[in-house]
Amino acid sequence: MLKAVIGHSSAWSARAIIMPNLVPPVVTTSQAQAYKDQIEAALPSGDDFTPLMTLYLTEQTDIDDLQAGADSGLIQAVKLYPAGATTNSESGVSSFEKIMPILEHMAKINLPLLVHGEVTDADIDIFDREAVFIERVLDPIRKRIPELRVVMEHVTTSDGIDYVSAGGDNIAATITTHHLIINRNAYLAGGIRPHYYCLPVAKRESHRLALRAAATSGNPKFFLGTDSAPHFDGAKETACGCAGIYTSINTLNCLAHVFEDDGALDQMEAFTSLNGPAFYRLKPNDKKLKFTKQDAPIAFPKQIPVQNDHITVFDPGFPLFWSHEAINGGEI
Template sequence: MILELHSPLDMHLHLRDGDMMKLVAPLSSASFAGAVIMPNLVPPVADAGAVQAYRQRVLDACGDDVFQPYMTAFFRSYSEKELSRLKELVFGIKLYPAGATTNSEGGVKAMKDAEATLSIMQEMDIPLLVHGESHGFVMDREAEFLDVYRDLATRFPRLTICMEHITTAAAVQLLDEFENLAATVTLQHLLITLDDVAGGMLRPHLFCKPIAKRPEDREALLQAALSGHPRLMFGSDSAPHPIHAKEACGCAAGVFTAPIALPRLAALFDEHGALDRLQGFVSGHACALYGLNPPARTVRLQRREMLVPDAYEGHGQKVVPMDAGCTIPWRLI
């Protein structure tokens, strides 16, 4: 069986920089027509000049592939003039609570400090993307943050707010409470629970933030994706780290899924008889919600087994993907 996807998009992607980006960027541009690129580098991508320079490095790394990088800027206090300039360059502004995840130490410490910038963003129609976690107990961090989403959605009703990489049934329910809320969900959170990460031998290459949750949470996310919820989109949150940072006592958070994302999604939707909903999940919903017009490109997949490499290597870097060494039932052709 052959499946054609038109201009698939990854609405949440980490490409890092330097040699790591040279390795991983082509693994995304081989599958996707575009992606929303996260800004949490060191230092973060937080002004117009940095956005332009990073975009060019992404394009250089992707070579001749037809690929549109939708850039983001790291949330800070911006003036109206600064946001006016950024609006021409970015898809949205990414808000991290300070210290919530990789390279987020310069994030927002108190939401009240963000209000002036959020007001300007609302007037300029610049989307807000949020890593929505508190600093509470690790399994409760997303749930504790949902009231922040409620407050933002209520006080900024014309601001499009994307709840990034949601992991809980409660977040799925919240998606239906406010029309200005949207969400992305990752491949791993559609497939695994915390038991897969730490129920037996610890599997560091499945450790990410937000951490995988309970079976009922995974089921709610999966049903929302399979049913074609119009404000739920695929965002891989593919986050490469070198092996020495993953297979370590201080394991870095992030699952590298870029090279297997579309084949694994095809297998999942096929398993549930929902292949007709995959186009919306990986492109249609995002295009309708944000008015995107990605490069015209057709990506073809086949229901034929693929052996996932143990690692991807190049430019002095080595990264282990999800499902390393396993056989999956679909492949890119």
């Protein structure tokens, strides 16, 4: 799977935050190094791509190991998955009190916490999980450890947008390509469409519009996090299909359409390339991409063959006309 998809990211992205929810999860620095080595070995020849590694937070995370990983420059952040919240999150956190010493140490060494912002309580409606997470988990953590830097990954609601916007300098949020484009009708109206099912689930249209407004606003608190998830069709088209949407191959083409549609093409560079590095305190990349609007729609494969199965590519539901190519220096 890695060899089949890595080139779709490295073709346009010089680096990416690598999520640790593998089976088994990436919970130690040595496991992160091994995963980084695998990614680099799978890269197409000539592609310049830096994996920015993260650790999967558990109630048993070793602070000394975490410190060593951060000191080496390998570990850029730690990801918090509430147990059972998303794909391969069974090893996630159940007791937030138990991880407080780890979070306090992360704040001390200025290591960001990335959160999958949903509670998993059975009595909470799936469409309310993000808002309840903010109220019950995230806000108490941040009040207790205000110096902790936090990224709400793949925010999906106006509640999340409002919370991050008002939250001061130590909180930011990523927004996915697909959550800018689809609402919950995409996977529920007219039949179940498993290739539009992801976690967090897409919400009602008012939330999608709030995400669009935040992404295209130029607000440095919001930046791209594709959350692109390759799953075999056989694992999605089943009685209990897995969550995830695969967008790596056409993310920038989709985003150019969205930003043009909202009259904000001048804000796209900040969202995709500047705001994220600024929050992570990394220098922006030197290389640039040139975008061109084509006269005819760009063709993308509907599926990518892998072994004896396929990965279905995200279909935005409209034709894409913006292409991009790498250039070396100069103005665009």
